[in-house]
Amino acid sequence: MNLAQKDLKYIWHPCSQMKDYEDLPPIIIERAKGLYLYGADGKKYADVVSSWWCNLLGHCNKRINDAVKRQLDKLEHVIFANFSHKAAIELCEKLVEKLPCGLSKVFFTDNGSSAIEAAMKMSFQYHYQTGNPQKKKFMALTNAYHGETVGALSVGGVDLYSKIFKPLLIDVIRIDGPDCYRCRYGKCRENCNAECFESAEKYLDEYGNETSAFILEPVIQAAAGMKIYSPVYLKKLRRCCDKHNVHLIADEIAVGYGRTGRMFACNHADITPDIMCLGKGLTGGYLPMALTVTNDKIYKAFYADYNKGKAFVHSHTYSGNPLACAAAVEVLNILKEEDILKKANDKAEYFNSLVREALESHKNIGDIRSSGLINAFEIVMNKKSKKPFDCKKRTGYRIYKEALKMGLLLRPIGDVMYFNPPLTIKKSEMESVVEICRKAVNNILK
Numbered sequence: 001m002n003l004a005q006k007d008l009k010y011i012w013h014p015c016s017q018m019k020d021y022e023d024l025p026p027i028i029i030e031r032a033k034g035l036y037l038y039g040a041d042g043k044k045y046a047d048v049v050s051s052w053w054c055n056l057l058g059h060c061n062k063r064i065n066d067a068v069k070r071q072l073d074k075l076e077h078v079i080f081a082n083f084s085h086k087a088a089i090e091l092c093e094k095l096v097e098k099l100p101c102g103l104s105k106v107f108f109t110d111n112g113s114s115a116i117e118a119a120m121k122m123s124f125q126y127h128y129q130t131g132n133p134q135k136k137k138f139m140a141l142t143n144a145y146h147g148e149t150v151g152a153l154s155v156g157g158v159d160l161y162s163k164i165f166k167p168l169l170i171d172v173i174r175i176d177g178p179d180c181y182r183c184r185y186g187k188c189r190e191n192c193n194a195e196c197f198e199s200a201e202k203y204l205d206e207y208g209n210e211t212s213a214f215i216l217e218p219v220i221q222a223a224a225g226m227k228i229y230s231p232v233y234l235k236k237l238r239r240c241c242d243k244h245n246v247h248l249i250a251d252e253i254a255v256g257y258g259r260t261g262r263m264f265a266c267n268h269a270d271i272t273p274d275i276m277c278l279g280k281g282l283t284g285g286y287l288p289m290a291l292t293v294t295n296d297k298i299y300k301a302f303y304a305d306y307n308k309g310k311a312f313v314h315s316h317t318y319s320g321n322p323l324a325c326a327a328a329v330e331v332l333n334i335l336k337e338e339d340i341l342k343k344a345n346d347k348a349e350y351f352n353s354l355v356r357e358a359l360e361s362h363k364n365i366g367d368i369r370s371s372g373l374i375n376a377f378e379i380v381m382n383k384k385s386k387k388p389f390d391c392k393k394r395t396g397y398r399i400y401k402e403a404l405k406m407g408l409l410l411r412p413i414g415d416v417m418y419f420n421p422p423l424t425i426k427k428s429e430m431e432s433v434v435e436i437c438r439k440a441v442n443n444i445l446k
């Protein structure tokens with residue numbers, strides 16, 4: 001039995017129809033460096049999806065490797081209730097300096113979905129113990145993605161993930177989210193006034209008094225297919241949430257850490273959310289860790305004598321894991337000392353022009369959108385009507401398989417293909433991945 005066969009004997013892979021693996025068996029990766037994964041089959045793959053958006057500074061980054069090794073020989077893990085350690089403290093000190101002004105308290109979780117759960121519970125309990133127990137509802141956008149656990153899935157709005165589980169989920173007030181490619185107002189993102197905010201405003205005016213928090217992914221709804229929208233939407237939302245004493249929870253798990261060209265997507269709108277969730281790139285894609293950060297006002301609502309019963313009694317076994325914290329500290333050091341964001345932004349325009357040049361004229365490429373180094377394109381049957389292909393044709397998946405043959409990992413979201421590479425991708429690598437992508441698209445959509 002070879003390794004791939006053994007894999008299939010034992011392993012149930014995430015987000016997969018395992019029958020697909022009959023045709024495309026698991027690709028065994030032996031090692032990785034920078035943009036590239038090296039397979040046991042001797043092939044190399046350009047990882048332009050940052051292995052599910054978490055690899056921020058290239059695989060096996062020497063500085064992060066060394067930082068984790070140093071930490072490993074000192075302290076691998078310690079209970080985080082009443083105990084602490086230097087790596088966690090250093091991380092928070094450095095992070096708070098970079099966060100939007102006012103976010104000052106850091107709560108540790110161990111994956112993105114858990115960070116969302118913690119944020120929702122924190123908001124709910126805050127209102128409960130500040131005299132507003134009627135604030136029980138959450139508002140979230142259509143096409144939102146916030147993770148897979150039951151609370152996070154409830155605020156998510158992608159049927160593919162949640163439809164079957166509807167009877168299990170908490171009831172959420174669903175707001176029609178922005179859709180700039182198929183704008184209901186006939187506007188364009190670059191100069192609109194986020195007219196589509198009106199539906200959020202209507203619901204906040206009507207149900208604000210019973211709403212605990214409004215949660216959204218700022219600037220890009222990533223799992224929806226890299227749907228990018230105007231920061232004006234966030235400005236309006238901030239004002240409206242304040243008016244109704246509704247918390248604004250910014251899920252920056254996918255878009256934080258420079259993915260959109262700014263350290264945090266909220267920076268584009270110059271707003272501070274009440275709660276921000278971070279994950280993915282936080283540890284450079286090394287170890288599972290996530291954070292729920294908030295402000296003093298929320299923190300203080302839980303601060304009281306023990307017998308008042310106001311504490312936030314929420315925990316994860318691996319909260320504040322020192323290895324993950326050491327990786328996360330080094331990520332912040334690298335971002336600063338190597339001026340990563342500025343360099344990424346200098347390259348971003350070039351990347352986008354390459355993508356446009358290669359794909360814009362293709363008859364089935366309906367929209368190309370970008371923010372920071374994220375570049376996405378949407379495949380449609382008809383460019384004029386923007387009508388998609390029948391999803392049963394699995395066009396995106398077929399392009400993915402074609403690109404894999406040529407050494408490019410271009411995992412699609414339905415018929416949206418995207419690049420979300422490490423911020424350290426080189427110009428020559430951009431040229432080669434875009435060229436392979438162009439070929440793969442042309443081979444499937446002749």
Ligand SMILES: *Cc1c(COP(=O)(O)O)cnc(C)c1O
Nearest residue numbers: 111112113145146147251253254
């Ligand atoms: C990935 C993701 C999550 C969930 O994070 P996990 O670590 O996979 O649980 C939540 N929100 C957004 C926006 C994400 O992209």
